[in-house]
Amino acid sequence: MNIDLFIQARMSSQRLPGKVLKPISNIPLISWTIGSALQIRNIRNIVILTSTETSDDVISNYVKSKHFNVHVFRGPLNNVFKRFSLAIDYYKPDYILRICGDSPFVSVDIAEQAINKLEKKDLVTNIFPRTFPKGLSLELVKADLFSVQSSLMNSHQKENVTPYFYDNSRYFEIENIVNKKKYILDSYAIDTLDDYKTLTKFIGKFNIQTASDFQRMVKK
Numbered sequence: 001m002n003i004d005l006f007i008q009a010r011m012s013s014q015r016l017p018g019k020v021l022k023p024i025s026n027i028p029l030i031s032w033t034i035g036s037a038l039q040i041r042n043i044r045n046i047v048i049l050t051s052t053e054t055s056d057d058v059i060s061n062y063v064k065s066k067h068f069n070v071h072v073f074r075g076p077l078n079n080v081f082k083r084f085s086l087a088i089d090y091y092k093p094d095y096i097l098r099i100c101g102d103s104p105f106v107s108v109d110i111a112e113q114a115i116n117k118l119e120k121k122d123l124v125t126n127i128f129p130r131t132f133p134k135g136l137s138l139e140l141v142k143a144d145l146f147s148v149q150s151s152l153m154n155s156h157q158k159e160n161v162t163p164y165f166y167d168n169s170r171y172f173e174i175e176n177i178v179n180k181k182k183y184i185l186d187s188y189a190i191d192t193l194d195d196y197k198t199l200t201k202f203i204g205k206f207n208i209q210t211a212s213d214f215q216r217m218v219k220k
Contacts, residue, residue: 003115003140004045004093005037008080008161009101011055015192020059020101022196025203029190030059032104034067035211040111043097046070049087051077079158085146093143098161102190103135104199105214113177114140122172123165131179135188141165145172 009020009030016022020030030048037046048063050056052074060072073090075083088096095118099106110132114124124140126132139162150158157164165172190196208214 001095001118002044002093003042003095003097004047004091005040005043005097005099006047006049006084006087007033007037007099007101008049008083009033009056009059010051010053010077011059012051012053012077013102013191016190016196019190019196021062022190024104024196024200025209028062029104030063030101031066032211033099033101033106034063034070036104036106036108036215037099038069039108039212039215040097040106042112042115044093045091047087047091048072048101049080049083050074051083053077078155079150080161081146081150081153081158081164084161085150088143088146096141096143098139098141100137100189103137103188104190105135105188105211106138107132107136108215110136110177111138111140114138117175117177120173121175123162123174124177125162125174126177126179128166128169128174128176132177133183133185133187135190136183137189 011018013019021028024032048070050059063070063072073087075086110126117124122142122145127137153164185202187195190199206217
């Protein structure tokens with residue numbers, strides 16, 4: 001069984017443009033996300049999925065120059081479902097683990113729980129319903145599900161990749177992972193400038209210098 005990890009990223013975020021390359025302790029956000037992803041076992045490829053827009057050239061160039069063990073795939077900007085579908089056609093995984101480029105601290109433990117629950121499931125998630133803080137979200141999706149024609153989807157479903165499966169959950173085998181621990185923050189994602197400031201302070205307070213430091217801290 002081949003599992004590829006897809007990290008979606010773009011520079012044109014409306015609330016915080018360019019956030020995926022904003023520095024956190026002098027390290028661009030996308031590098032923190034990649035650092036977390038590299039710790040997850042049983043992953044065949046890690047792929048940054050960005051758009052074909054010229055504004056996202058900087059993401060492609062940065063990843064190719066700094067992360068030689070990470071692939072870059074480019075597709076439509078707004079129809080992100082199609083971007084994923086095209087990447088699946090290219091890499092041909094059995095499952096894809098989807099995380100967002102604005103989430104520097106994806107939990108290795110949650111990801112490996114999801115992988116261990118895969119048997120006979122179409123989708124293993126921790127947001128249906130959400131019980132974990134934002135920024136710890138992930139979805140492990142059977143690649144065959146992306147054969148759904150995007151013409152059947154509304155704009156929200158196309159842009160956000162997986163809502164179609166949840167909106168039609170009666171047709172899919174979905175398992176949800178439920179949070180059983182207390183986290184320090186309510187969100188570990190960077191969506192706004194306030195999020196950026198909060199996470200920067202958090203990293204400084206707990207002397208988190210690498211993604212590995214965060215993984216060790218959340219295990220306590």
